Amino acid sequence: MLEIKNLHVSIEEKKIIKGLDLSINKGEVHALMGPNGSGKSTLSYVLSGKDKYEINDGTIDYNGKNLLELDVDERANEGLFLAFQYPMEIPGVQTSFFLKTAINSKRKYLGQSEMDALEFAKLMKSKAEELNISTEMLKRDLNVNYSGGEKKKQEILQMSMLSPKMAILDETDSGLDIDALRIVSEGVNKLRNSDNSFLVITHYQRLLNYIKPDFVHIIADGKIVKSGDYSLALELEEKGYEEISQTA
Amino acid sequence: MAATEQTIKQVNTLGSSDYKYGFSTEVDEIRPPKGLNEEIIKFISAQKDEPEWMLEWRLNAFKVFNKLPKPQWAKLNIPEIDYQDCYYYSIPKSLKDKPKSLDEIDPEILKTYEKLGIPLKEQKMLSGIAVDAVFDSVSVATTYKKQLSDLGIVFCSISEAVKTHPELVKKYLGSVIPVSDHSFAALNSAVFTDGSFIYIPEGVRCPVELSTYFRINAMNTGQFERTLIIADKDSYVSYLEGCTAPMRDENQLHAANVELVALDNAEIKYSTVQNWYPGDKEGKGGIYNFVTKRGACRGKNSKISWTQVETGSAITWKYPSCILQGDNSKGEFYSVAITNNMQQADTGTKMIHIGKNTSSKIISKGISAGKANNTYRGLVNILSKAKNARNFTQCDSLLIGNQCGAHTVPYIESSNSDSMVEHEATTSKINEDQLFYCQQRGLNSEDAVGLIVNGFCKEVLQHLPMEFAVEAQKLVAISLEGSVG
Ligand SMILES: Nc1ncnc2c1ncn2[C@@H]1O[C@H](COP(=O)(O)OP(=O)(O)OP(=O)(O)O)[C@@H](O)[C@H]1O
Numbered sequence: 001m002l003e004i005k006n007l008h009v010s011i012e013e014k015k016i017i018k019g020l021d022l023s024i025n026k027g028e029v030h031a032l033m034g035p036n037g038s039g040k041s042t043l044s045y046v047l048s049g050k051d052k053y054e055i056n057d058g059t060i061d062y063n064g065k066n067l068l069e070l071d072v073d074e075r076a077n078e079g080l081f082l083a084f085q086y087p088m089e090i091p092g093v094q095t096s097f098f099l100k101t102a103i104n105s106k107r108k109y110l111g112q113s114e115m116d117a118l119e120f121a122k123l124m125k126s127k128a129e130e131l132n133i134s135t136e137m138l139k140r141d142l143n144v145n146y147s148g149g150e151k152k153k154q155e156i157l158q159m160s161m162l163s164p165k166m167a168i169l170d171e172t173d174s175g176l177d178i179d180a181l182r183i184v185s186e187g188v189n190k191l192r193n194s195d196n197s198f199l200v201i202t203h204y205q206r207l208l209n210y211i212k213p214d215f216v217h218i219i220a221d222g223k224i225v226k227s228g229d230y231s232l233a234l235e236l237e238e239k240g241y242e243e244i245s246q247t248a
Numbered sequence: 249m250a251a252t253e254q255t256i257k258q259v260n261t262l263g264s265s266d267y268k269y270g271f272s273t274e275v276d277e278i279r280p281p282k283g284l285n286e287e288i289i290k291f292i293s294a295q296k297d298e299p300e301w302m303l304e305w306r307l308n309a310f311k312v313f314n315k316l317p318k319p320q321w322a323k324l325n326i327p328e329i330d331y332q333d334c335y336y337y338s339i340p341k342s343l344k345d346k347p348k349s350l351d352e353i354d355p356e357i358l359k360t361y362e363k364l365g366i367p368l369k370e371q372k373m374l375s376g377i378a379v380d381a382v383f384d385s386v387s388v389a390t391t392y393k394k395q396l397s398d399l400g401i402v403f404c405s406i407s408e409a410v411k412t413h414p415e416l417v418k419k420y421l422g423s424v425i426p427v428s429d430h431s432f433a434a435l436n437s438a439v440f441t442d443g444s445f446i447y448i449p450e451g452v453r454c455p456v457e458l459s460t461y462f463r464i465n466a467m468n469t470g471q472f473e474r475t476l477i478i479a480d481k482d483s484y485v486s487y488l489e490g491c492t493a494p495m496r497d498e499n500q501l502h503a504a505n506v507e508l509v510a511l512d513n514a515e516i517k518y519s520t521v522q523n524w525y526p527g528d529k530e531g532k533g534g535i536y537n538f539v540t541k542r543g544a545c546r547g548k549n550s551k552i553s554w555t556q557v558e559t560g561s562a563i564t565w566k567y568p569s570c571i572l573q574g575d576n577s578k579g580e581f582y583s584v585a586i587t588n589n590m591q592q593a594d595t596g597t598k599m600i601h602i603g604k605n606t607s608s609k610i611i612s613k614g615i616s617a618g619k620a621n622n623t624y625r626g627l628v629n630i631l632s633k634a635k636n637a638r639n640f641t642q643c644d645s646l647l648i649g650n651q652c653g654a655h656t657v658p659y660i661e662s663s664n665s666d667s668m669v670e671h672e673a674t675t676s677k678i679n680e681d682q683l684f685y686c687q688q689r690g691l692n693s694e695d696a697v698g699l700i701v702n703g704f705c706k707e708v709l710q711h712l713p714m715e716f717a718v719e720a721q722k723l724v725a726i727s728l729e730g731s732v733g
């Protein structure tokens with residue numbers, strides 16, 4: 001699915017990712033943990049194609065394509081989804097309209113006709129119910145005056161409606177209350193299948209109790225310093241980054 | 249009638265060469281010679297079979313025009329207009345000169361129509377090929393003709409109203425925009441060709457939206473448009489001025505005068521979606537759109553509301569205004585002005601508070617892209633008798649790219665201490681992170697800009713009648729194409 005080799009990235013001359021390797025296969029869930037400022041969000045932006053990052057070295061293969069050559073919207077329509085750490089507010093644009101526009105952009109890219117209005121309404125309703133998002137909410141402007149947790153749930157709603165092949169969740173758990181955490185995790189688990197993959201960025205082992213990862217990676221200073229299975233997250237919780245990095 | 253009959257009449261004149269006024273006419277054209285003089289005015293009046301008093305009125309306006317100083321432009325870069333180098337009665341060139349099939353039309357234009365969702369038949373009509381299709385476009389007027397006349401509503405061309413309702417025309421024409429108001433007002437009064445006339449009788453709520461969709465520009469007579477709308481006591485009307493087609497002409501002058509009169513408790517809602525040809529990327533060609541629109545809230549509790557979406561024209565110079573004479577009367581102005589490439593827009597409103605407890609609201613959204621310039625220029629004038637007057641003004645500007653400009657020029661004059669005037673203004677650049685977010689959800693960069701800009705304009709667009717709102721949203725997106733990288 002995704003194969004990152006020797007990735008070096010800088011922004012405004014500042015080196016942030018310094019030789020990162022990561023390989024994610026179909027059907028796998030990978031967790032990425034690491035201290036603040038270690039480059040997790042940067043990696044998610046580079047994968048989704050945000051401007052201004054300079055790729056100094058390395059390759060990224062996405063389903064046999066050179067990911068770095070694709071535009072942001074091409075990557076998205078090829079099934080790459082980023083649940084933002086800080087989702088954007090778009091004033092004047094109704095959430096439901098945004099969802100419809102996103103779905104139809106993808107369908108257009110895939111050469112399909114627009115989704116019928118009724119079919120869309122049904123889909124949105126059922127997905128929103130699963131995530132305990134009210135229909136009132138969907139009539140409001142996208143993310144405008146949403147609470148922190150509501151924004152995160154909105155990201156997951158968008159994800160479940162677009163059903164991506166490769167989803168990157170950047171600290172989706174931060175800001176969620178206990179119930180929301182469970183609901184969102186259930187949403188993610190429901191989407192999981194043998195054809196798609198997840199990269200879950202988090203600071204808290206708690207999330208991984210709900211979304212059981214196949215692999216856990218620890219990133220420090222722009223490199224993956226340790227990889228393991230779920231038990232690595234437990235170990236990290238116990239020892240902290242300092243000690244783990246040293247034993248690496 | 250009239251729209252249909254009028255159209256038939258005009259179509260008929262297309263086919264025949266008409267030399268009866270002794271003007272030397274080039275073989276394929278039915279046009280008086282260039283230039284502005286009394287002969288031309290008499291020619292126009294005669295072409296329209298106008299009564300004597302109308303001709304007198306025109307000739308008087310021409311005298312006034314000659315005496316008035318030419319307007320001084322603020323913020324706009326306008327080449328001097330040579331009035332003697334213009335045609336004043338522009339019946340389209342003979343059909344021979346028009347493209348005969350869709351294949352002969354610039355594919356760019358066709359693409360724009362397709363994106364607007366305008367069906368093929370109307371594409372042809374807009375391009376001036378199948379003139380018969382014009383009949384369909386006036387169906388709004390004709391379909392409801394019986395219903396309207398049963399209610400006593402008059403909806404016809406101004407040329408026709410001059411003949412059928414001379415008492416109303418004499419009473420109100422030039423009563424809101426005096427002939428001597430400024431140079432273009434006088435010019436329009438002298439040479440106006442056509443436009444709409446509406447009269448809503450006392451106590452009548454017009455049950456349909458009245459519209460001149462496509463009509464004027466399809467016939468290419470819109471350069472000196474004149475519209476007059478009168479809402480008698482306790483009446484209501486909503487009028488739409490249609491999305492005019494892009495035109496392929498040279499720089500062309502469009503100087504319209506629009507007058508609205510609202511009597512006691514009457515309400516007029518006037519919406520415009522202006523999409524004249526803006527010129528090419530280098531700023532060649534395009535319409536000079538100099539429009540005087542003014543509404544008089546003459547009666548108590550009357551209301552006039554202007555909503556405009558201005559996306560076309562090389563230069564737009566337009567300040568739809570309200571004269572709030574009646575006590576408790578209300579004026580509103582909702583505007584979206586988009587300029588891209590080399591376009592210039594200088595638009596805004598004037599709210600003149602005369603009566604007691606009058607209130608006005610101004611919401612202006614200016615969007616500039618490319619090398620365009622966009623100016624909001626507004627005047628809120630509260631006279632001493634306007635006790636307890638209120639105004640709220642909000643002007644927001646959005647910039648796309650680094651080479652465009654936005655300017656906000658609010659003038660506030662208040663001669664009254666119990667009045668309250670509030671003004672808010674913002675200028676921002678389009679947010680890169682918002683664009684990235686939308687693109688990450690699969691929208692291409694143009695759709696992303698369109699979505700964000702439509703969100704920015706929502707407060708204004710939601711005041712358009714439903715049928716128009718959807719089209720206006722598409723237009724907003726289309727006019728910004730190519731503005732991002
Ligand atoms: N535009 C920028 N200019 C300069 N430095 C930047 C820029 N963007 C990010 N950085 C720096 O890059 C480093 C990595 O940031 P990043 O957001 O990827 O961290 P993170 O691992 O996601 O942290 P957190 O856990 O706090 O979310 C930080 O030191 C940050 O300050």
Ligand SMILES: [Mg+2]
Nearest residue numbers: 040041042085
């Ligand atoms: Mg981060």
